[in-house]
Amino acid sequence: MRIVRRLAWPLGAALAIPVMAAPMPAAAVDTALxxxxxxxxxxxxxxxxxxxxxxxxxxxxxxxxxxxxxxxxxxxxxxxxxxxxxxxxxxxxxxxxxxxxxxxxxxxxxxxxxxxxxxxxxxxxxxxxxxxxxxxxxxxxxxxxxxxxxxxxxxxxDGPAVPSPSGDFPAVGTVTVDQPGRNPNAKACTATLVDRNWVLTAASCFGDKPAAGAPAAKSTATIGGRTVDIAELAPRTDRDLVMARLAITVNDITPASVGVTAPTAAENLRVAGYGRTATEWAPLKAHTTTHTVSALTTTTIDTTPAVGQAPICQGDAGAPLLRNKNGATEIAAVASRSWQGGCLGTPATETRTNATGVRVDDLAGWVQQTRAKAVGWKTQALVRSDNNLYFATRLYDGSWTPYEDVQAAAGNIGGVRAVATAGINTSTHIVALGGDGHLHYAIRDLDGGWGQKFVDVNTTVSDLGNISQVSVSPVGGDLHVVVVADGFLFHSVRYSTGQWTSFKVVTDVTGPLNGITSISAAGAADGGLHIAAVSGGTVYHTLRNAGGGWSTWGSVAEAAGATAPVTAVAISRQNSDLNLALIASDGQYHTLRWANGSWQPIASLSSVIGNITGTSISAAPVDTDAQFAIATSDNKVLLTARHSDGTWSTPETLDLAAIPGNHTGTMITSTL
CATH class of the missing domain: 2.60.20 (Gamma-B Crystallin; domain 1)
Known part of the structure; x- marks a missing residue:
């Protein structure tokens, strides 16, 4: 090999530091950032x-x-x-x-x-x-x-691995669209984990007005040093903002909170981004700068760098503008556009550094509703208020989506007198007793749409009269419906194919049970169906086996112990066992029916929920828990869960402040 003398080359020229760039004509008259x-x-x-x-x-x-x-x-x-x-x-x-x-x-x-x-x-x-x-x-x-x-x-x-980012912003990472450098449409932005399944970033990173659904090109997010595919986009149409769903959940990083307080003029916000700096093209760790809010519109904010602070550069689109509030950090806005004066690759003649971001403070409901679209165990609540019905979803972190008016979304049935609900895979099935005295059936899908708006079960399946009680439960992919009508207990199945069986009288085979005032149904692990019913202040139980045969009624009081007269009952499967909770005139109680058919002695729930006066109760299996919702005489709803190890969660109160009228009952279920 012949030796060639190396000639020195100034670092500034090699890196094309912006101060040495050629003039950019007409930049001063540009108006669009x-x-x-x-x-x-x-x-x-x-x-x-x-x-x-x-x-x-x-x-x-x-x-x-x-x-x-x-x-x-x-x-x-x-x-x-x-x-x-x-x-x-x-x-x-x-x-x-x-x-x-x-x-x-x-x-x-x-x-x-x-x-x-x-x-x-x-x-x-x-x-x-x-x-x-x-x-x-x-x-x-x-x-x-x-x-x-x-x-x-x-x-x-095959180079040395980069240490995982640490420090103040572990939830901040990057989004990459297509193959950087290899495809002219490739792009990159900063993004923030706001849920274990979702990142928040600039919609423009995915092109001009990206469509909802799968990205048009292969896209990935890198959070905490881990790169995962992006499976779905949920863009806003009124601002440069999108939530991108990850194909794999990120469980080891705490998501950032989205603020609900509007930015104010002169407020300083800290920007954390992976965009260019004055000397770096693609930094390997987040850098920060402070920007001051100069103006606001209904959807955007204008900012300028604080004294001595850096501009927002290419690659910072999607970066969170953060504030500290009550000792915690929250997202106040998201970066979108900037003049980029002083950034690597920007001509030295461009000295403007102001930027525009998009507001998020008015989007808390949208963020929650989008988060709920990811597959994973969730609790759904159907709340009756006067004659109206409202729907909300509890997410894995205990937060809730805003309430949705069910009749406005799924069809007006003249008011709701009673309701039952069951989750089957990712869909929520609802059977409601309308103001017309008929049963009506609807399905709400994971994406928030109503795949089946209310249809009249009385006209399409069986015309039942004087309906007073309804309960439903999933068994496999089928929906079992139990109804008290004309004083009789009826049962029907809606198969996963959409076909219904006609309603048949259960008490013809289980033996009579008169004056039923409360019913609850729950699927069994072996494909059977449990029913608990209150008659004369006593709870009775029957089981429909997977072959369709029914057992005769058995008294729960005789099997598990007596209580004061019972007004309401709720049952839920937990693994192979059956949870049963009830409201009696002297308090709330709980028992288990083991898989072998024996019963655990009934016990008071006062040590779990306190000394409350319950008016109605609902139950649902949520992953390995059995969750209960108890409506109280002071217009509250308490939520608690029995874990698989026999311990109970600390009760929480369902916030009903956004629901108009008088609360008249809450039913819960769960979906994936």
Whole structure:
């Protein structure tokens, strides 16, 4: 190998520091702020071409031109066209990609830390060359062909892993769309984990007005050093904002909270982003700056950097603008556009640094409703108020979605006199007794849509009269419906195919049970169906086996112990056992029916929920828990759960403040 004297090249020129950039004509008359989305065009490529006679096109930001230094740590090459001939690149991170056009390259050396491949063109033929670490490899006129070669691409892999980000912003990461540097439509933004399944970022990162659903191009999010695919987009149509659902849940990072307080003029907000800085193209850890709010609209805020603080740059779109409130950090807005004066790749003639972000303080309901679209155990509550019915979902962290008016969404049935609900996979099935005295059936889907709006069961299945009670339960993928009508107990099945069986009288085979005042149904692990019914202040139990046969009524008081007269009952499967809770005139009680048919002695729930006066009760299996909702005489609803180990959760109160009218009952279920 002949030795070539290395000519020094100033660092500022190699990195194309903005102060050395050529003037940008007419920038001062522009009125629209540029997008802060990273597009992966090489910063200051035109100036580098003019100064160095090499073309740097696009890349992922992790292979960048550098001042040549001796020793390992850089990719070195020599080109007879470059000025000077020696050209060096630094690889940051474990991988990197750069598209170039450097003619007359005759030797390349790897950086000693990465596996490097070079794509060169010689006489119209493209060849991939493996570049060993710290070894000079002859190419072009120095190689076997003896013909001039043009370097087209550099790819680096297998480099040292980057430590997972830590510090103040573990929930802040990046979103990457398509293949950086390889596809002209590739983009990158900053994003924030706001749920174990969702990140919040700029919609413009996914193109102009992205559609809801799967991204148009392969997209990923990197949070806490882990990269996962993005499976779904939920964009806003009124501002540059999108929630992106992750294909894999992130359980080891605490999501950031979305604030509900509007930003105010002169408020300082801290921006955490992965965009460009004055000297870096694609930083490997989040950097921060402080911006001051200068103006607000209904959907946006204008900001300027505080004194001595950095601008928002390309790649910072989607970055959270954060405030501290009551000792906690919350998102007040999300970065969108900026003039980017002082950012790497911005001409020195551009000195403006103000930016525009989008507000999130009015979107708490949308965020919660979007979070609820992810698959995972959730509790649904159907709350009756006067003759109206409202629906809400409890998420895994204990927060709730806003209430939805069911009749406004699924159809007006003349008011709701009673309701039952059951979750089957990701759908919520609702059977309601309407103001017309008929049963009506609807299905709410995971995405919040109503796949089946209310249909009249009386006209489509069986015309039952004088309906007073209704309960439903899933058994496999089927819905079992139990109804008290004309003083009789009826049973029907809606199969997963959508077909219904006609209602049949249960008491014809279980034996009579008169004056039923409360019923509850729960599926069994073996495909059976439990029914508990209150008659004459006593709870009775029957079981329909998987083959369709019924057992005769059995007294729960005789099997588990007596209580004062009972007014309401609720049952729920838990693994292979059956939970039964009841409201008696002297308090609330609980018992278990074991899988072998024996009963646990009944016990008071006062140690769990206190000394309350319950008026109605509902139960549902939620993952491995049995959850209970108890309406009280003081217009509250208490939620508690029995865990599989026999312990109970601390009760919480369902917030009914947003529901107008008088609370008349709450039913719960669960879905995935």
């Amino acid at each position: 540029p997008s802060a989305v990273e597009g992966f065009a090489y910063p200051d490529a035109a100036k580098i071409l003019a100064d160095r006679h090499i073309t740097l096109k696009t890349g992922d930001g992790h292979i960048t031109l550098a001042e040549c230094a001796s020793g390992a740590g850089q990719i070195h090459l020599f080109s007879r066209q470059a000025a000077p001939e020696e050209v060096c690149f630094k690889v940051s991170g474990p991988t990197g990609y750069l598209a170039v056009e450097i003619p007359k390259v005759y030797t390349i050396r790897g950086d000693g830390e990465h596996t490097v491949k070079a794509i060169v063109s010689t006489d119209g033929n493209t060849t991939t060359i493996d570049v060993p670490k710290d070894v000079w490899t002859a190419v072009g006129e120095s190689g076997s062909s003896r013909n001039a070669s043009t370097l087209l691409e550099l790819t680096a892999t």
